[in-house]
Amino acid sequence: MTDPLISARDLTVSYPLGRSFLGEKHVLNAVDGVSLDIYRGQFFGLVGESGSGKTTLGRALLKAAPITAGNVVYRDEERGFDVQSIKGSDLKDYRKRAQLIFQDPYAALSPRMTVRDIIAEPLEVMKLTRNRKETDERVREIAAKCRLNLEHLRRFPHAFSGGQRQRISIARALVSGPRFVVADESVAALDVSIQADVLNLLKQIQRDMGIGFLFISHDLSVVAHVCDQVAVMYLGQLVETAPTRALFARPRHPYTSALLSAIPSLDPDAPKTAEKLEGEIPSPAAPPPGCKFHTRCRFAQDLCRRKVPALRELAPGHKAACHFAEEFDFTRAAAAPVPA
Template identity: 45%
Template structure:
């Protein structure tokens, strides 16, 4: 395994609303609960899970766009969670983010050249205007745009083009780590493939690592090196892409994969339909978070949290009864 770039340990975030004047105090929403993992240099770790499982929050915790309530993040050996705000700003050159919403992520009143050139103003203030424009032009061409668009406003572009502008901004300072927060889910299907390929090409050229938040399992299968599955703020399974897709151990992963549409209409697969809804993150069940919907749940699941256990080569699952395919996938 290559050198570790990023290490998260026991990362947690509880959002608490301000204490009310009257009435009971609010326990808050535990969006991310004791999450630990590592990302190697040049690797793509994809995070999947349904809406509200904390995957986007986790991405922002890694960059300290949201302050974690507990745990640490080491990037390139530096513990970024204990840096002061000022020191943190210096680290930001090395860790960037690509947003889901290509419309909201570009200020409507700034020109493309100003948006993409902003990182240089912060980190390379000695550059004069012409030098900065040259750099921006190179970046725009690298993401497949014309450098002539520099003086236009974001509203003049399509979603895919805007996403390219956002990518140019993210790679401007040549970071070694990029959080891609569902970078293609807001785009037309025809454009999604182009953007995914662009992200891959850039990774090959520059060798950065992705923390790739997604809910499209097909995109993840194409893109990721390793996959991490989250449910209600916790990691339920993590492992190499092949292991997760071929031999999922956690019943939630199995259900998630069985719900993905099959491109081949003749191949019949058994859908695992989970009972009920995801519990409210305000009232997370004790023990294993998944026990309220799990077909395998036993008494122990209601009391004891299952630790992430190694079940194969770099493959871990958090289930008391983790076995490969305990539910028959075909009947």
């Protein structure tokens, strides 16, 4: 396999919370020692509950959130960057190569700009085109890829549905010719039928342009539709990573199993198999000792409360952070069908 397009090693993003009355510093670790590799042309899924740190991780890879420790390395066929330390002209160059698709298509677009101006803005700010004619040609080209016609370019965002607005957001992210794109819950605000259309569009763009995607979602059924590789995140840490089929066929972490069991079945007569997770996700400002998931895990043992499990390889390409991944069968709790 070729070298990764983007690699993170022991990536940590922390936010200071001030001091207690005893003078102790309090820190919130939104991302806590994450390591991952994303390859060119790969659809890499990142899933987990709200508050698990998914968005912060995606923004850290884009140098849009402060990196406290660890390192992020970006390498394409032309240039490489140590993301945690870049600034100035190098940061501007990195912005051309790494882009973000926002979650909310209604809040992401300026109501005072036409669609043409919205898509053209990155080209003008980054000075990627020499004149207006060249800018318009590039805008029309990327709009066609995103299934927008010339009439759409003259309108304002209020004239479009949620799915159309998301296609405009995708076009804006792609117009600079990026190699890496973070799609942050990019279909969560859309109807199910529109979700499928946008997901198919992203897959087509991935094939045509060879872009590496980090696809952030809380919905494993959506991840199964588009992703080649999946990482499961809990309280700032990765608890399992695997190829999509392997993860669905045999989850090796109880948290993954619980997420899979919660995927709704299309059969109304199917027995209810969702595994209930007791309690709320703990605060990242005061995580529990040992395994962070032990407070909600029905398989937890005394070892889980004392020792942090390492993210270790259990099968080729399949890693899990569970002390008892080989001893317990988590597959029975997961009722999700294996993706084709």
